[in-house]
Each structure stands twice: as C-alpha cells, then as structure tokens.
Amino acid sequence: MSFFSTRGKSCVTASQAILQGIAPDGGLYVPAMFPAVPPERMTSLIGMSYEERAVVILKRFLEDFDLREIEEAVNAAYSRERFTHPKVAPVRKLDSSTWALELFHGPTLAFKDIALQLLPHLLRLSAWKNGEDREVCILVATSGDTGKAALEGFRDVPGTSCTVFYPLDGVSDVQKLQMVTTGGENTRVIAVHGNFDDAQTGVKELFGSESFREEMSRKGKTLSSANSINLGRLVPQVVYYFSAYADLLEEHAIAPGDPVNFCVPTGNFGNILAGYYARMMGLPIHKLICASNRNNVLTDFFRSGIYSTHRTFFKTISPSMDILVSSNLERLLYEAADRDGELIATWMRQLKECGSYSVGDQRTEWMTDVFWGDCADNNETMREIRSRWEQDHYLFDPHTAVAGHVLREYRKYSGDDSPTVIVSTASPYKFSADVLAALTGDNAGGDPFAASEKLQEITGIPVPEQVKKLRDLPVRHTAECDRDKMGEAVLKAFE
Numbered sequence: 332m333s334f335f336s337t338r339g340k341s342c343v344t345a346s347q348a349i350l351q352g353i354a355p356d357g358g359l360y361v362p363a364m365f366p367a368v369p370p371e372r373m374t375s376l377i378g379m380s381y382e383e384r385a386v387v388i389l390k391r392f393l394e395d396f397d398l399r400e401i402e403e404a405v406n407a408a409y410s411r412e413r414f415t416h417p418k419v420a421p422v423r424k425l426d427s428s429t430w431a432l433e434l435f436h437g438p439t440l441a442f443k444d445i446a447l448q449l450l451p452h453l454l455r456l457s458a459w460k461n462g463e464d465r466e467v468c469i470l471v472a473t474s475g476d477t478g479k480a481a482l483e484g485f486r487d488v489p490g491t492s493c494t495v496f497y498p499l500d501g502v503s504d505v506q507k508l509q510m511v512t513t514g515g516e517n518t519r520v521i522a523v524h525g526n527f528d529d530a531q532t533g534v535k536e537l538f539g540s541e542s543f544r545e546e547m548s549r550k551g552k553t554l555s556s557a558n559s560i561n562l563g564r565l566v567p568q569v570v571y572y573f574s575a576y577a578d579l580l581e582e583h584a585i586a587p588g589d590p591v592n593f594c595v596p597t598g599n600f601g602n603i604l605a606g607y608y609a610r611m612m613g614l615p616i617h618k619l620i621c622a623s624n625r626n627n628v629l630t631d632f633f634r635s636g637i638y639s640t641h642r643t644f645f646k647t648i649s650p651s652m653d654i655l656v657s658s659n660l661e662r663l664l665y666e667a668a669d670r671d672g673e674l675i676a677t678w679m680r681q682l683k684e685c686g687s688y689s690v691g692d693q694r695t696e697w698m699t700d701v702f703w704g705d706c707a708d709n710n711e712t713m714r715e716i717r718s719r720w721e722q723d724h725y726l727f728d729p730h731t732a733v734a735g736h737v738l739r740e741y742r743k744y745s746g747d748d749s750p751t752v753i754v755s756t757a758s759p760y761k762f763s764a765d766v767l768a769a770l771t772g773d774n775a776g777g778d779p780f781a782a783s784e785k786l787q788e789i790t791g792i793p794v795p796e797q798v799k800k801l802r803d804l805p806v807r808h809t810a811e812c813d814r815d816k817m818g819e820a821v822l823k824a825f826e
C-alpha cells in the first residue's frame with residue numbers, strides 16, 4: 332500500500348513515510364486506502380494476545396515490512412518489562428454501558444507509550460529498508476509527556492539516539508525528574524533557557540538547517556522526528572480500538588457487529604483519529620466523542636465548521652491537552668475534502684496567515700455524522716474525578732476525567748445509550764496532587780510523592796513503581812543551553 336501527502340501528490344511506501352515523518356510539501360502521510368478488516372477477521376481477534384492483534388492490524392498498513400519483522404518489533408515493544416499489565420491495553424467495566432480502555436500501563440504511565448515503544452523499531456527497520464546506514468538521531472522538543480515517552484522508547488535501541496529539549500522552568504517536577512533520570516547509552520536531555528516555544532522553534536530550525544544536517548552527517552548521523560504526525564505513531568494506535576472491541580466481544584458485553592462509541596480526551600487529534608481509521612477499516616464505531624478541556628478549539632470547530640486560533644491559551648489541570656493547533660486534524664480534513672490536497676494546502680495557509688479557516692456547512696455535517704465535540708473546564712473535571720470514584724470506585728486522571736464529563740453531557744443531549752468506551756490516557760498517579768485535591772480538597776502541598784501515598788491510602792490502588800522509584804534514581808542529565816545554542820549543544824552531546 333502507498334501513502335499520500337495530504338497537501339499534494341507525494342506518494343511513498345510505509346517505511347519511507349515513517350523515515351520522513353512529514354512530507355516534503357509540509358503535508359501528513361495518509362494511507363492510499365483503508366484496508367478492510369472483514370467481520371470474520373474481527374471475531375478472530377477474540378482470545379488473541381494484544382501482540383497478536385497488533386500484528387493482524389499493522390501488517391495491513393505496513394506492506395513493505397515482512398511478517399517476521401512486524402512480529403519481532405511488536406514483541407519487543409509490548410514485552411512484560413515494558414508494559415506491566417499482561418493485556419497491555421485492558422478494558423475495565425465502569426457501569427452497565429461504560430468501559431475504560433486503559434492505555435497507561437507502559438513505562439511512562441501515559442498513552443503515548445503505546446506508539447512510542449513501537450516507533451523506534453519501525454524507524455530502525457525503515458532506515459535499513461531505504462539504505463540509510465547512518466544513525467537515526469531523533470530530536471524532540473517537549474512540554475513534558477512526549478519527551479519522556481520518546482526517551483523510554485528509543486533507549487538502547489541500536490542504530491538510533493534520542494535527544495530531548497525541555498524548557499528549564501516549563502515542566503512539572505515529576506516530568507523533569509522522569510526525564511533527567513533516564514538511563515540508556517543513547518539518550519540525551521538538555522534544558523533550554525527559555526519557554527516551550529523557544530525549544531520547539533529551536534528544534535524546527537535545526538531540522539531546517541543545511542549546515543547542521545551536514546555536520547551531523549559527517550558524524551554519521553541523520554535527523555528524524557518522533558512527533559505525533561509521524562505515520563509510525565498513528566498506526567500503532569489503531570490497534571487498541573480493535574483490541575477493545577474484541578475484549579467487549581470476549582466479555583459478551585456486545586454481539587459481533589454491535590455499534591460502540593469511543594470517547595477520547597483530545598489534544599493533537601492523534602488518538603481519536605486512529606479511532607476514525609479503525610472505523611474506516613470496518614470496526615463498528617457509531618460515534619467518536621471528541622473531549623477537550625477549556626482549550627476547546629475542536630468543540631467550536633465541530634459546531635461551526637470554523638477553526639480559529641484567535642483565542643486565549645489556558646493552562647489547565649490536563650496539560651497534555653493544552654493545545655490550540657491540532658495537527659492531526661489535517662488528516663480528517665483530507666477525507667472531508669474528498670482528498671483534495673490543494674484545498675487542504677489552502678486551508679493550512681489560511682490558518683498560518685490569518686489564524687483560521689472555514690470548511691463549510693456540508694463538510695461539517697459530514698464530519699459530525701461521526702464526531703461529536705464537547706468540553707470540560709477544571710471544575711467539571713475535578714467533580715468528575717470525585718463522582719466517578721464515589722459511584723464506580725474507579726479513579727480517573729484529569730485528562731480521562733475530561734472525557735468522562737463530556738460523555739455524560741453527550742448522553743444527556745443525545746439519549747444515545749450505546750456501549751461506550753472512554754479512552755483512559757494516563758495513570759492518576761502521574762497527576763496525584765490534583766487527583767487527591769479532587770477527592771479530598773487537599774493537594775498535599777503539591778508534593779507528588781506525599782500526594783501519591785495519600786491517594787494509595789484512600790483508594791487502595793497501589794502507587795506504580797515508576798513513580799515511587801523516581802525519588803531515588805540518580806540524576807544523569809544536567810546539560811543546559813541558551814536558546815540560540817541548541818545545535819552546538821547537540822554536537823557537544825555526541826562528542
């Protein structure tokens with residue numbers, strides 16, 4: 332199967348799309364068509380392990396990878412040392428029509444692990460298939476979660492290295508501790524004197540700099556990106572939608588062919604888009620419910636057909652969803668625009684130049700046939716954490732709680748009581764102070780370790796090892812640099 336750029340005519344193989352990350356015309360790679368998974372294949376997923384299900388789905392997209400390569404990559408990515416739950420992405424019943432799909436049992440306790448544990452293997456294979464024998468050097472700018480997930484994914488993967496830039500005073504204590512204590516011989520973590528935008532701009536400049544690329548090439552290295560627009564991050568996420576459906580079949584909660592809704596806490600639109608791809612492949616999804624926090628640009632978009640970034644940016648208690656430009660939405664627009672790359676290029680230019688674009692009533696109606704958007708503010712999020720705990724004895728993290736609140740609103744509004752899976756994107760222990768405050772009104776002085784212990788006392792849910800051990804791990808990364816010296820810092824780190 333080949334992959335097209337959303338903005339033009341580029342046509343590449345899966346391995347080329349993964350290696351390039353973004354298309355030369357600035358577009359994102361999308362599959363030429365959606366490979367169908369027929370109903371009998373769907374029911375055959377019952378009883379399979381997560382790894383086996385992943386192979387079934389991934390091989391439909393990764394046609395220039397052979398079966399053994401995919402199997403080896405999947406088994407390495409989802410091993411017991413890396414994912415603490417034997418089912419990798421288990422489904423938990425909350426009430427008679429609601430389930431949680433837990434995507435937080437990986438090394439960094441957030442859903443990004445599912446893709447970022449697999450991506451390094453796919454990237455290494457892609458380099459090899461395309462005759463790229465230089466070391467693939469990943470550069471990441473992070474506001475917190477992506478950096479650590481990328482570091483853990485690429486740690487000690489042969490032929491790759493991973494360098495993360497974070498804003499010195501712009502990440503939480505836990506996030507910083509998670510990054511600077513990372514092990515592995517091929518990981519580098521550098522604090523930038525500046526904010527997240529400085530770090531992000533700096534990384535983009537390095538990607539665009541001919542002289543920097545040449546210098547890295549002389550050292551035997553080529554640059555690549557682990558950003559969520561990389562196709563290699565999208566396809567692993569399609570798997571868990573199928574897996575959740577198979578688990579509901581296995582529990583006899585649904586019968587083959589029954590429609591199910593998924594409610595997804597959304598930022599960059601990568602997670603929920605994978606659900607849309609699963610639906611296009613034949614998974615019986617009725618609605619995809621797009622849940623936003625106070626940065627509700629997507630809620631407004633699905634209601635008006637107008638995407639506008641002329642709005643205030645809010646810092647919320649669900650920071651991984653604090654985003655105004657949802658990059659992966661471009662892939663949905665491509666389908667809504669009947670795959671008209673020129674139209675997409677025009678909208679994206681309008682977004683860049685004027686901060687907004689409008690897709691028109693007809694296309695909006697077409698999208699909202701499947702998507703429903705709503706949002707929750709901090710208070711609603713806190714209330715949801717508490718009421719879900721009181722009603723169902725299930726503990727949401729703040730991101731997942733946004734989805735929980737939005738699902739209640741959706742049901743009130745639509746009367747649709749179809750079985751619904753809430754996609755649970757992070758462990759509550761990653762945000763223990765806020766979660767504790769939601770339950771008790773007290774945040775333990777904001778100390779994540781004290782808050783975690785308190786939460787365990789109240790809920791009986793054990794604190795994950797990944798959080799506990801953070802307190803004692805040695806700090807391994809202390810490099811800092813000025814915002815205009817990031818290239819030098821990378822070169823120095825590789826001396």
Ligand SMILES: *Cc1c(COP(=O)(O)O)cnc(C)c1O
Nearest residue numbers: 597598599600601602651756757
């Ligand atoms: C990244 C992230 C999200 C948002 O996912 P998108 O794919 O960017 O929409 C939601 N919750 C958590 C915990 C995350 O880390």
